[in-house]
Each structure stands twice: as structure tokens, then as C-alpha cells.
Amino acid sequence: MTDKIAIIGFGNIANAIITPLLDKKLIQPENVYCVVNTEKSLENIKETYKHNINVYKSSSKDAKIIWDCQVKLLSIKPQHLKDISEAKNIQTKDNLLVSILAGVSIDRLNQKFPNHKCVRVVTNIPITVGKGLTGIAWGERITEDQKQFTKKLFENTSKIYEFTEDYLDIFLALTSSAPAIIALIIESLSDGGLSGGLPKILSEELVMEMILGTVSLIKEKKITTSELKNLVTSPGGTTISALRVLEKKSIRSALIESIVSASNRSKEFR
Ligand SMILES: NC(=O)c1ccc[n+]([C@@H]2O[C@H](COP(=O)([O-])OP(=O)(O)OC[C@H]3O[C@@H](n4cnc5c(N)ncnc54)[C@H](OP(=O)(O)O)[C@@H]3O)[C@@H](O)[C@H]2O)c1
Numbered sequence: 001m002t003d004k005i006a007i008i009g010f011g012n013i014a015n016a017i018i019t020p021l022l023d024k025k026l027i028q029p030e031n032v033y034c035v036v037n038t039e040k041s042l043e044n045i046k047e048t049y050k051h052n053i054n055v056y057k058s059s060s061k062d063a064k065i066i067w068d069c070q071v072k073l074l075s076i077k078p079q080h081l082k083d084i085s086e087a088k089n090i091q092t093k094d095n096l097l098v099s100i101l102a103g104v105s106i107d108r109l110n111q112k113f114p115n116h117k118c119v120r121v122v123t124n125i126p127i128t129v130g131k132g133l134t135g136i137a138w139g140e141r142i143t144e145d146q147k148q149f150t151k152k153l154f155e156n157t158s159k160i161y162e163f164t165e166d167y168l169d170i171f172l173a174l175t176s177s178a179p180a181i182i183a184l185i186i187e188s189l190s191d192g193g194l195s196g197g198l199p200k201i202l203s204e205e206l207v208m209e210m211i212l213g214t215v216s217l218i219k220e221k222k223i224t225t226s227e228l229k230n231l232v233t234s235p236g237g238t239t240i241s242a243l244r245v246l247e248k249k250s251i252r253s254a255l256i257e258s259i260v261s262a263s264n265r266s267k268e269f270r
Contacts, residue, residue, distance in 0.1 A: 003028065004032075004071070005031060005073065006035070006073070008076060009080070011041075011077075012128065016127045018073070022053070029052045033055075034056070071095075071098070076101070078102055084112070086112065086113045086114065095117065098119045102122070102172060104269060117141055119150050122168050122171050122175070122176055123154060124175045126158075130157045137163055173260070181255070186207050193207065
């Protein structure tokens with residue numbers, strides 16, 4: 001496959017995907033062609049980005065060069081998809097388009113980019129610290145070479161899971177939306193600590209360390225979540241008292257419904 005890659009939309013997530021590849025010299029900066037929408041972003045990338053990539057404003061004539069790259073990473077917000085049109089005079093038939101747009105189906109991508117083989121990817125914000133989760137659904141006729149290239153884009157910064165497209169909405173809810181749910185839980189538990197008289201910063205630190213420790217315990221000791229719950233819940237003790245409050249407030253149902261709702265919302269974008 002070609003070494004050149006076009007990045008359509010160079011925001012937070014594209015940056016998180018591409019920068020480690022440039023850092024590790026797996027892609028050369030002169031082979032990266034990216035387009036952004038505003039002068040502000042263009043100048044910002046030119047002045048502050050540590051790698052000397054090619055960058056264009058989407059409305060400029062020069063931006064058409066991206067259509068000469070066989071591989072494209074589509075990383076704009078879904079609502080801006082209507083502003084992108086495939087160039088008419090595309091030469092090669094072996095073009096690959098990797099989309100990270102929430103909820104936008106492979107069918108819709110195929111209609112929009114008929115001269116590309118399209119792959120739909122869901123990744124999540126921890127990719128920015130190299131701890132992402134990435135779900136991939138392959139479109140039709142994707143070659144083995146194209147699959148390997150797509151995986152290379154994400155494997156440095158995330159664990160990769162391959163799915164049929166049907167599962168991507170629930171994967172998105174559970175991995176891409178849920179970091180906000182976890183942030184809310186951290187914030188709320190910390191507020192509990194604050195209510196008990198602890199300083200906010202200490203309270204938040206304790207909650208985060210407790211979560212990391214709890215996850216490590218479950219993984220390292222290979223115990224189930226029910227086993228862990230039983231381990232820390234003694235008759236008439238503090239933990240059962242806390243859990244009773246959560247059961248009364250239907251916290252399980254609220255969390256389950258939140259994931260189902262995010263998944264349904266993702267389906268609506270199609
Ligand atoms: N944020 C998350 O947690 C997350 C996680 C996984 C996946 N995603 C998906 O990743 C995608 C990008 O999200 P993000 O958070 O990285 O967004 P972002 O930071 O807002 O970046 C969007 C980029 O698209 C550019 N853009 C807008 N219109 C354009 C156009 N017509 N032509 C070319 N470029 C254009 C923007 O340029 P300007 O700056 O000049 O406007 C910006 O560089 C979204 O589709 C989202 O669904 C997001």
C-alpha cells in the first residue's frame with residue numbers, strides 16, 4: 001500500500017491516532033496530508049504541531065491533493081460529513097477510507113465515497129493516553145493489506161476488537177460514551193468524600209486510586225464482580241448499608257438504561 005495518508009479533520013482524536021505513529025517514525029511527516037476547516041486550526045497546527053506534516057484549509061484549492069492519497073482517515077464530527085465530497089477524478093480503484101465518525105454506517109460511507117472501500121471504526125478518548133479501545137467493522141471487499149494497514153493505525157494506542165457492524169453501536173456506548181459515565185461516578189463519589197469533610201483534591205485522588213486498585217484486583221485475582229462484592233460486604237456492615245441506598249435509587253437500572261440509550265442514539269445517526 002501507499003505510504004501517503006490523508007487526514008480529513010485533524011482534531012483531538014486524529015491527533016491521538018497519528019502523533020504516536022509519527023513519534024515512532026512508522027509514518028513519515030511528509031507523507032501526511034491533512035485538512036481542517038478553519039484558518040485558526042490551520043495556523044495552530046503549522047505553528048505548534050511538533051511534526052512537519054502537510055496541512056490545508058478545506059476550502060483551499062491545494063486541499064484537493066488529499067484525494068491523491070490512497071488511504072484516508074475521516075475524523076471530522078458527524079454533522080460535518082455533508083460538507084465533504086469525494087473528488088470526481090480519482091485515479092486508482094484501491095482506495096481505503098477509515099471513518100471514526102460516531103454512528104455513521106458503512107452503507108452511508110459507501111454512498112458518499114463510491115470510489116473507496118470503507119471501514120467503520122469506533123475508538124474512545126483514552127486513546128489519547130495510549131489506552132484506547134477500538135472496534136472495527138470491515139466494509140465489503142477490504143483486502144488483507146488494507147486490514148493490516150487499518151489495524152496499524154490503532155494498535156499502538158489501543159486494543160483492537162473486530163466486529164460485524166451490528167455490534168458497533170453498543171461497543172460505542174460501552175467504550176466511547178461510558179468514559180463520561182465513569183467521570184460522573186468519580187465526581188459523585190468524590191462529592192461524597194467532600195460531604196464527609198475531605199478536601200476535594202484528596203477525595204478525587206482516593207476515588208481514582210480505589211477504582212484502579214479494584215479493577216487490578218478483579219483482573220489479577222481473576223475473581224468475578226459478585227465475588228468481589230461479597231468479599232467487602234459483611235453482615236450489618238458499612239458496605240451493605242451503602243449498597244442498600246443504591247438499590248433504593250435503582251442505580252443498576254439507571255446505568256443499564258444509560259448504555260442502551262447511548263447505543264440507540266448512535267443508531268439514530270445512520
Ligand atoms: N471525542 C471523543 O470522545 C471521540 C471518541 C471516539 C471517536 N470520536 C469521533 O471522532 C470524530 C472527531 O472527533 P474529535 O473529538 O477529534 O473532533 P474535533 O476535535 O472537533 O476535530 C474535528 C476536526 O474536523 C475538522 N473539520 C470540520 N469540518 C471540516 C471540513 N469540512 N473539512 C475538513 N475538516 C473539517 C475540524 O477543523 P477546525 O478545527 O478547523 O474546525 C477539526 O480539525 C468524531 O466524528 C467523533 O464521533 C470522538
